[in-house]
Amino acid sequence: MVEAGTAWRIPAAWRLYFIGVALLMFVAQAFAPISIFANANFDDGLYMSLAQRFASGSWFGHYNLFSIHKGNGYPMFLAVASWLDVPVTLAHALFHVAACLTFALVVGRLAGSVRLAAAVFAALAMVPALGSTALLRVFRDAIYSGQTLFVLAAVLWVVLANKRFQGP
DSSP states (O other): OOOTTOOOOOOHHHHHHHHHHHHHHHHHHHTSOOBOOTTOTTTHHHHHHHHHHHHTTSTTSSSSHHHHSSOSHHHHHHHHHHHTTOOHHHHHHHHHHHHHHHHHHHHHHHHTOHHHHHHHHHHHHTOGGGGSGGGSBSOGGGGHHHHHHHHHHHHHIIIIIHHHSSOO
């Protein structure tokens, strides 16, 4: 258990492990072929057009059914990727690797175990659904798992860290 005020250090060998697994995850996801259905007016095409409008500074265009139909989170994600000149597949991969690593490190930090963090990270790296063909397109579902991991990590940290690190 890690006490309040003490630093949680990850030994160099474990850092190399985390970097290696992250690189494997990144390569496996970043270079997967992605399908873009530009004619899917309510899916891929809508996300791309909303992202294009947002990136150009015109928010999401005119207020109508299409500007609020699917939410604004994924078009914002695409716009940020566009601003950074990062291809969609790389943005998806970076987002997912960051989410898995954040969740694993929060779990490991709360448990005080680098080995548990490594096991959680390896388990998340091997989730087969992340490479499914349904997620290999310009579609909001591609980042849902990462968003969920970020939210769970934040909730765990806020709820458990505050209880554990409070004094008597």
